[in-house]
Amino acid sequence: MRNWGSWGVLFGVCISIAAVQAAPLRPLQLGDLQQLREVSEPEFSPEGNWVAYAVKRPDFAADENDSDIWMSRWDGSEKLRLTTSSASEHTPRWSPDGRYLGFLADRPDKTDDKDDKDQGDQLWLLNRTGGEAEKITSFKGGVVDYVWSPDSRKLALIVEDPDPQVEEETVEIQTNPTAGDSKKNVQLKKTKTPKPIVIDRFQFKQDEDGYLVHRRKHLYLFDLATRQAMLLTPGDYDERLPAWSPDSKQIVFVSKRRAEADRDNNWDLYLIEAKAGAKPRQLTDFAGPDNDPDYESRPAWSPDGRQIAYLQGGPLKLIGYAVHALAVIPAAGGTPRLLSANLDRNVQHPSWSADGRSIRFIVEDDRTGYLASVPVAGGAISPLTSGRQMVEEFSAATSGRIAIVASTASTLPEVFALEGGKQLPLSRQNDDWLATVQLAPVSEIDFPSKDGTVIHGFLVKPPGYQSGRKYPALLRIHGGPVGQFGNSFSFEWQWLAANGYAVVAANPRGSSGRGEVFSKAIYADWGHLDAQDVLAAVDYAVAGGIADPERLGIGGWSYGGMLTNYTIAQDRRFKAAISGASIANILSGYGTDQYIRDYETELSTPWRNLEGWMKISFPFFHADRIATPTLFLCGEKDFNVPLLNSEQMYQALRSLGLDTQLVIYPGQHHGISKPSYRRDRLERYVAWYDRFLKSKTTGTTASR
Structure with missing residues (x-):
């Protein structure tokens, strides 16, 4: 060989x-x-x-x-x-x-x-x-x-x-006609004409x-x-x-x-x-x-x-x-057995051991992900990895060797060999670069919400943080809503911190990683308990003397943008907001985005439950309660949370005379993938926050 x-x-x-x-x-x-x-x-x-x-x-x-x-x-x-x-x-x-x-x-x-x-x-x-x-x-x-x-x-x-397939048509185009034989001035041009799009499916749109x-x-x-x-x-x-x-x-x-x-x-x-x-x-x-x-x-x-x-x-x-x-x-058919019924956590990627006695899989836990194993006959689930990290994928050889992809708040995902509970780095794709930059420290935080529920999240202090000094602070909100911020590397957080901001991030109710009851607490009730939870994160940072209560910003993408809209429509403490790929008039989502099944399951149809639809659409129908200058961003071809929703909120705030701006990324879907647009978005984040949260004599902006 x-x-x-x-x-x-x-x-x-x-x-x-x-x-x-x-x-x-x-x-x-x-x-x-x-x-x-x-x-x-x-x-x-x-x-x-x-x-x-x-x-x-x-x-x-x-x-x-x-x-x-x-x-x-x-x-x-x-x-x-x-x-x-x-x-x-x-x-x-x-x-x-x-x-x-x-x-x-x-x-x-x-x-x-x-x-x-x-x-x-x-x-x-x-x-x-x-x-x-x-x-x-x-x-x-x-x-x-x-x-x-x-x-x-x-x-x-x-x-x-x-x-x-497109149909090819031959079109006659007459150019520079004269009084004589006009046929000499006719050109034949072949064009590709798409066929009409015929829709007859219940769900007929999907992002990308x-x-x-x-x-x-x-x-x-x-x-x-x-x-x-x-x-x-x-x-x-x-x-x-x-x-x-x-x-x-x-x-x-x-x-x-x-x-x-x-x-x-x-x-x-x-x-x-x-x-x-x-x-x-x-x-x-x-x-x-x-x-x-x-x-x-x-x-x-x-x-x-x-x-x-x-x-x-x-x-x-x-x-x-x-x-x-x-x-x-059983492959022959029969009744399934649940091996993680008592875990109350999402699992992924099952893989059998070579002897067929156990199954390995990844567990999504509170701000972490870990590799675990369970006996096929039933029994206790045993973690195979430890530490505050996110194990995202793994591969197992028939010899019993296991390789994982894992990341932390200060390291990007890399491949590791897992032996005896220890992780030996294999890929090292980011080591050289990470060795040259000063990263902001990221710490886990816990704090009570308005009703006493303990919420978990993260606090990022600017590099060179000085105790006793209050910093302009940004509340960042994750998408989903079912999802979570975990112990994985975030360039966005690091970039905002490098520009002199404290960043606070919460996993409010609706997030995953803490069980089904915690996740479904916002069922058909968006912008209520979860808004209280993210506001409690800001209260924590202010009470700790880290966040300046007079210089607070907020923002997020997808549901993070939605919860931004919900929050600024009921709390005016924020001096700047950024709402990415969001919606506020939920009624406008019906039939225009990809979530028709979710809407009809969670909210029923608008004609059967107009009150419920209006309840969770309050950021738009009560846009006059918003006083926060807000930047809206969205991909032009987003079918997940379509552009029209950002356009509506931009128009509402513009009508109200608020400072607002709408940025549209041509050809982009829900996730902004083109490198130049990703860079542009981060530049705009800092420019918008700087405009409203920093005076001429406070803070500095890192080199770009």
Whole structure:
């Protein structure tokens, strides 16, 4: 077998640490955005000696994000970069026989016809014996997901239907007509005209996907030897998250294979034989989401092929507020068993031990995430990692070795080898940069809300913080609402702190990480208890002598922007607000965003519960209560919380004569991804807060 070093450049030249004099740390700058490396998707080689992973970075020259495939030896002695193209390569997965490393990428191949381009990612293979990567699929709609069969002969693919094809029309255009023969002045021009969009689905919009029509994601069987693909699941359904049985004969996947499936989130597991003409068999029938694809957590077969581990959600009426539990069901069918029923925490990514006696998985806890294990027969859940960190992903080799991706408040996500409870760093993508900058200290805080409920959060003090000095302070609010601020690196917090601000962040009721009761406390009652909770965070910072009560700002994105709107509509202490991708008139969301199921489940329809809809729309219908200058921002193509909602609030505050501004990012969806726009957004954050919270003689702005 050829040495892996022939694939790329070996990094990690040894130097004498004693010969290098440590340079003084410098303030964080906005240009440091280009230094960030996001490490994800760890994947063990079959023999367990290498871990492949993806590294994403912003390319400001091209104004795009670029991702490449890397790998590290288990002992951390070698790090190899395997791809270097300008296209993004991601989702590395080894063939079980160790011959290939697959990945997904949307990049051209020398055999591609320039007039016959694919619309999305395709599957590529790197041969372990050497050579260039080979593109092995050419689906018009692109490959969304893939998994190798245990015998390495086939792959299960999730392939998206192509966008509706455009019709080519020939149009006669008359130019410079004269009194003579005008036909000589007629030109023929071919134009691409999109077909009309015909809508007949209950949910017809999805951020980034656009109008859904009937473009579906199907399960295909791909034969490696013949390079031929066969459609296994035709029909007007979506299939997601396939997983092979150990004997390579069956595939379990997630789907909603029934009429009007858009009306609820009731996903189920299905089994299908990996052969032509096979029919899916429904495995689960729980009245709730079994393995909700939004969790990106694949079902897992036991080594003997008799059982399947997966995630069971809560009842449909609780929608996103429900806790997802670890469940096991016989592959032949039967009653599932819940192995984490008493945990009251969300779990993800089940993985069986080689002997089939236990299952490892990730637990989302209060401001942390950790790897845990539970006996399949039932019993206590045992943590495998510790510390105030966020374990985000992991990969386990058959030898028992485990690699994790973890981050803290002061370190970005990196790959670690987990041995004997200790974490050995493997990727080190951000070490050099972090060694040069002075980061702001981040601490966990706990404080009582108005009704006595203890709320948890974080406090970020500016670098060089001086005790006894009061700082302009910013309340930052997370999205969701079901989500949380955890012990992971936030460039936004660090950038705001570097500009002289204290940052306070809370996990109010509605957040995850503290159980289902805490999460569902704001059900159909947004902007009430959660607003009290985030205001209590500000009270904590003021009472502690850190925040200047006369120089307070507030802001957030998505639900963080919504809760900003709710808060400034009932409390006037804030001198500046930033509301990103938000909504205040909830009525305007009905039929214009992607949350139709959630609305009708949580609030019913507007004509049946107008009072309830109006209650949670008070920031718009009582906009005259707002006195805070507010900056609104949104992506032009956001179908999650569409631009029209920010436009409405901007117009309302403009009508009221308040200082306000609306910033629209062209071509962007709910998440602002283009590097130049991400930088612009952070610049605007500081400029807006500085304008209202800093006088000419107070505070300074870090270099940008």
